Amino acid sequence: MNKRERKKFEKLLLEIREQKVAYIAMLRELAISRTQRDASGDISAFTSHPADISNESDEREKVASLITRESEILKELDAALERINDATYGKCDICGGDIPPARLRALPFATLCVKCQTEAEKG
Numbered sequence: 001m002n003k004r005e006r007k008k009f010e011k012l013l014l015e016i017r018e019q020k021v022a023y024i025a026m027l028r029e030l031a032i033s034r035t036q037r038d039a040s041g042d043i044s045a046f047t048s049h050p051a052d053i054s055n056e057s058d059e060r061e062k063v064a065s066l067i068t069r070e071s072e073i074l075k076e077l078d079a080a081l082e083r084i085n086d087a088t089y090g091k092c093d094i095c096g097g098d099i100p101p102a103r104l105r106a107l108p109f110a111t112l113c114v115k116c117q118t119e120a121e122k123g
């Protein structure tokens with residue numbers, strides 16, 4: 001991959017990264033506001049139907065697992081940006097071959113080519 005192509009992917013990665021950072025911040029705020037409402041002993045928690053309460057904790061878990069998942073993606077994005085800096089971006093981690101640009105556009109932080117990814121998933 002040449003420098004110009006790397007620059008293009010760097011821009012794409014930074015854009016996605018920015019969106020993820022904003023999204024995670026929003027999720028964290030959501031988690032905090034829910035926790036605070038619980039801590040303040042919101043009366044509605046006592047008057048609502050038990051099903052609603054379990055929905056709320058389901059939702060809290062959902063938000064927590066979303067934060068974890070999005071944070072993982074953020075780490076992947078940072079790692080991809082590092083690979084752009086040391087010019088190894090777009091190379092397969094296993095076979096060292098080029099990852100096709102079409103695949104990188106769909107999954108900009110891919111570290112394996114399709115063949116190696118398939119092999120890795122097979123175990």
Ligand SMILES: [Zn+2]
Pocket residue numbers: 092093094095096097112113114115116117
């Ligand atoms: Zn490969």
